[in-house]
Amino acid sequence: MPDEHRVPRDPGELPPFLIGNEGRRFGWTKMTVQQATTEANLLNLLIVDDERVVREGCRDVAQALGFSTFTAENADQAYKILESTSVDVILLDLRLPGIGGLEALRQIKQRRPETVVIVVTGYATVQSAVQAMKHGAYDYVTKPFNLDELRLLLDRVTGHLKLTTENRILREQVKTRHGFGGLVGRAPEMERLYRIITKAANSTHPVLIMGESGTGKEVVARAVHFTGTYKEKPFIPVDCGSLVPTLIESELFGYVKGAFTGAQHSKPGLLSMADGGTVFLDEIGELPIDLQSKLLRALQEKEIRPVGGTKAVPINVRILAATNRDLEQAVQQGTFRRDLYFRLNVLTLRIPPLRERKQDIPLLVGHFLERAERGTGIQRNISDEALKLMLAYDWPGNVRELENCLDRACALTSGPTIHMGDLPTTIQNWHVQTQAPLAPQAAAVIPSNGIVPIAEMEKHAILEAITRLHGDKLEAARLLGIGKTTLYRKLKEYGAAI
Amino acid sequence: MPIVTNPGRVDSGERQILEIRQQLHDLSNVVTGLLITAGLLRHFVPLTGNGGRYASDLESSAERAATLVTELRVGVHQLQNVVGAGADEARAVERTNLCDVRPSLGQRSGED
Numbered sequence: 001m002p003d004e005h006r007v008p009r010d011p012g013e014l015p016p017f018l019i020g021n022e023g024r025r026f027g028w029t030k031m032t033v034q035q036a037t038t039e040a041n042l043l044n045l046l047i048v049d050d051e052r053v054v055r056e057g058c059r060d061v062a063q064a065l066g067f068s069t070f071t072a073e074n075a076d077q078a079y080k081i082l083e084s085t086s087v088d089v090i091l092l093d094l095r096l097p098g099i100g101g102l103e104a105l106r107q108i109k110q111r112r113p114e115t116v117v118i119v120v121t122g123y124a125t126v127q128s129a130v131q132a133m134k135h136g137a138y139d140y141v142t143k144p145f146n147l148d149e150l151r152l153l154l155d156r157v158t159g160h161l162k163l164t165t166e167n168r169i170l171r172e173q174v175k176t177r178h179g180f181g182g183l184v185g186r187a188p189e190m191e192r193l194y195r196i197i198t199k200a201a202n203s204t205h206p207v208l209i210m211g212e213s214g215t216g217k218e219v220v221a222r223a224v225h226f227t228g229t230y231k232e233k234p235f236i237p238v239d240c241g242s243l244v245p246t247l248i249e250s251e252l253f254g255y256v257k258g259a260f261t262g263a264q265h266s267k268p269g270l271l272s273m274a275d276g277g278t279v280f281l282d283e284i285g286e287l288p289i290d291l292q293s294k295l296l297r298a299l300q301e302k303e304i305r306p307v308g309g310t311k312a313v314p315i316n317v318r319i320l321a322a323t324n325r326d327l328e329q330a331v332q333q334g335t336f337r338r339d340l341y342f343r344l345n346v347l348t349l350r351i352p353p354l355r356e357r358k359q360d361i362p363l364l365v366g367h368f369l370e371r372a373e374r375g376t377g378i379q380r381n382i383s384d385e386a387l388k389l390m391l392a393y394d395w396p397g398n399v400r401e402l403e404n405c406l407d408r409a410c411a412l413t414s415g416p417t418i419h420m421g422d423l424p425t426t427i428q429n430w431h432v433q434t435q436a437p438l439a440p441q442a443a444a445v446i447p448s449n450g451i452v453p454i455a456e457m458e459k460h461a462i463l464e465a466i467t468r469l470h471g472d473k474l475e476a477a478r479l480l481g482i483g484k485t486t487l488y489r490k491l492k493e494y495g496a497a498i
Numbered sequence: 499m500p501i502v503t504n505p506g507r508v509d510s511g512e513r514q515i516l517e518i519r520q521q522l523h524d525l526s527n528v529v530t531g532l533l534i535t536a537g538l539l540r541h542f543v544p545l546t547g548n549g550g551r552y553a554s555d556l557e558s559s560a561e562r563a564a565t566l567v568t569e570l571r572v573g574v575h576q577l578q579n580v581v582g583a584g585a586d587e588a589r590a591v592e593r594t595n596l597c598d599v600r601p602s603l604g605q606r607s608g609e610d
Contacts, residue, residue, distance in 0.1 A: 054534065060538060061534065061538070122524065144533050144568075
């Protein structure tokens with residue numbers, strides 16, 4: 001492909017006509033050009049035209065407007081570019097050598113339904129225009145056109161794409177009300193994460209998702225896949241941490257009949273089954289070193305060799321990987337291949353732990369209670385004390401721990417309100433551990449020898465619990481882990497008001 | 499309404515028109531390249547001096563060529579309608595409608 005090339009954008013090298021006196025003739029003031037450049041800066045444009053001068057002229061103008069440009073002189077070259085690059089806009093000549101422009105349009109829309117295709121033709125007819133629009137063309141223009149008309153066209157498509165992206169983000173936000181693509185949270189760290197997910201979704205590069213256990217790495221991976229271009233294609237999660245190495249290998253790469261005992265039929269690997277979709281490798285840090293090299297080879301050569309097979313199978317898959325381990329440290333320690341780390345670490349998404357975004361806890365609680373309501377039909381709420389306790393807790397298990405905690409509380413609580421006593425003892429104990437020193441009047445009397453009788457400690461614990469729970473003895477009994485009859489008996493012994 | 503007396507002659511006329519249309523398509527491509535390159539050149543060459551004048555003249559000529567291509571296309575289309583009308587009668591096929599959709603003009607179609 002001698003003519004296929006990518007021209008890196010460099011807004012600093014705008015041709016003088018875009019910012020000089022002459023630019024004003026076309027209304028291309030410095031401000032509008034800079035604005036256009038900023039807007040178009042994120043967009044990849046592919047020009048498919050068999051006429052070299054047209055191809056290169058359009059490329060130069062688009063490049064000056066801030067597009068990243070690619071060129072192809074026929075449909076086959078265009079397909080190859082589309083396989084490796086996320087193209088936003090295509091200028092497609094209707095009459096191409098070999099396969100016709102309309103057929104090329106059909107195939108492009110099949111491979112990349114979200115790509116905006118502008119059909120360009122030297123002899124326009126109503127019939128071909130109708131056909132082009134039926135096949136999903138965004139616009140249909142007739143040659144010859146001049147520089148200014150080309151700029152208008154590109155400006156229009158830039159505006160359209162900007163609007164489409166904004167709509168997509170808004171739609172996702174509306175879908176979850178409190179977050180993005182299944183994620184819940186409005187903390188600044190989460191807003192930043194949503195922005196990066198949107199960008200990652202529009203690219204085809206591997207993404208490394210990092211976060212502590214329970215932060216929602218798979219949810220993020222799903223958000224990347226399902227808000228992206230290939231959302232109609234399969235999303236295949238593989239947990240590298242829970243499968244034995246031999247099973248991971250046969251699952252990822254497939255096997256041929258007779259490869260091992262029990263392999264009665266050939267089975268395609270998940271990497272080939274994804275077929276244009278995404279494979280999500282969870283806990284990639286747990287992947288054995290020999291499989292790491294095999295995976296690296298598959299990513300580099302875009303082909304896999306099934307277990308026991310001799311023939312390579314081509315793959316077309318996007319890899320999303322996640323880990324809760326420090327991969328850089330693993331690389332230093334020699335347990336993770338450096339080259340694979342660099343191959344996967346093209347885009348990195350870091351999910352903040354829940355303790356760093358505690359302001360999202362009420363939103364998350366509301367979200368999980370709503371979800372529980374959808375399942376059980378019972379509307380529940382949470383008491384202020386219980387919520388305060390949850391806000392004070394550090395959630396080492398992150399969102400997953402919060403989710404489990406609420407599921408458990410919903411199952412345990414008898415009324416519509418979740419109280420402190422319905423929360424797991426770990427959280428309640430946390431509360432007790434982090435409490436300020438007890439008030440002198442409530443504190444157990446410590447004898448001069450420093451030894452407190454167990455009975456005295458028990459009395460103090462019971463009375464303190466009832467005081468803190470504003471007299472709710474049932475909750476106090478639950479919290480203390482004793483039966484309500486025992487509690488009443490003890491209170492009678494202490495001579496306390498029942 | 500033209501009276502078709504020799505269908506074979508009509509077919510031959512249509513073939514010729516098809517060839518002209520293909521040449522027009524190629525010409526449109528050439529003129530587009532010329533227009534864009536002339537436009538780029540005009541903005542890269544200083545306005546003063548002969549270079550600027552040549553670039554400006556080149557752009558004007560390219561614009562004129564573009565207008566001529568459009569006019570020629572309309573002419574060919576009219577010719578096609580004259581020849582095609584007879585063939586339509588003979589074969590009851592739908593005629594091709596020309597449309598001109600240029601970015602500056604917006605979505606205008608059906609110029610017939």
